[in-house]
Amino acid sequence: GDSVTQTEGLVTLTKGLPVMLNCTYQTTYSPFLFWYVQHLNEAPKLLLKSSTDNKRTEHQGFYATLHKSSSSFHLQKSSVQLSDSALYFCALSDPSSGSWQLIFGSGTQLTVMP
Amino acid sequence: EAAVTQSPRNKVAVTGGKVTLSCNQTNNHNNMYWYRQDTGHGLRLIHYSYGAGSTEKGDIPDGYKASRPSQENFSLILELATPSQTSVYFCASGDRGVTLYFGSGTRLTVL
Numbered sequence: 001g002d003s004v005t006q007t008e009g010l011v012t013l014t015k016g017l018p019v020m021l022n023c024t025y026q027t028t029y030s031p032f033l034f035w036y037v038q039h040l041n042e043a044p045k046l047l048l049k050s051s052t053d054n055k056r057t058e059h060q061g062f063y064a065t066l067h068k069s070s071s072s073f074h075l076q077k078s079s080v081q082l083s084d085s086a087l088y089f090c091a092l093s094d095p096s097s098g099s100w101q102l103i104f105g106s107g108t109q110l111t112v113m114p
Numbered sequence: 115e116a117a118v119t120q121s122p123r124n125k126v127a128v129t130g131g132k133v134t135l136s137c138n139q140t141n142n143h144n145n146m147y148w149y150r151q152d153t154g155h156g157l158r159l160i161h162y163s164y165g166a167g168s169t170e171k172g173d174i175p176d177g178y179k180a181s182r183p184s185q186e187n188f189s190l191i192l193e194l195a196t197p198s199q200t201s202v203y204f205c206a207s208g209d210r211g212v213t214l215y216f217g218s219g220t221r222l223t224v225l
Binding site: 101 | 118145147149154155156157158159162172173204208209213214216217218219
């Protein structure tokens with residue numbers, strides 16, 4: 001079946017440093033990939049999405065590039081801020097399906113220290 | 115901003131009791147979803163719906179029922195709650211690959 005893997009459960013960084021959160025996936029179709037962010041006691045919200053191979057997508061200082069050759073959609077930021085502390089989920093969806101249901105990875109908790 | 119409202123925000127239930135979680139959306143989206151969130155598992159799909167009158171099983175439907183009486187409302191029903199169903203439940207709505215909008219979640223504790 002389809003799956004999304006996020007290898008880091010917890011990432012702790014000092015403010016101002018760069019970050020990369022890993023996301024790889026397995027699927028038999030050409031998927032849509034998403035990054036959702038969930039701040040403490042809040043609902044998950046969309047951060048980025050892409051279905052275009054090798055095209056960089058950016059939002060709020062975060063960026064990701066879908067690489068179908070390596071089945072990856074890593075999330076990056078050049079300089080993290082305290083407000084970036086949150087739980088980040090990678091997810092995929094089958095655009096040929098009418099349900100558009102998302103399959104989520106297990107999430108990466110990012111903690112930014114002063 | 116799209117709106118998805120869940121009730122209650124917190125619920126304590128007894129083992130074997132019936133629990134109903136409610137969700138209302140004002141986005142006029144056809145698709146609605148129920149997920150549960152557990153540490154180490156991310157968000158897992160329980161049931162979803164394509165529109166009023168339809169419900170479909172997701173990845174972990176056992177022990178749960180769903181009801182979609184209207185475009186706006188989608189309920190999750192636990193007929194016989196068990197402690198293993200203690201979790202945070204999220205409802206979401208969306209259409210055709212556009213952003214999924216999540217509610218604020220319901221924290222359910224089954225004693």
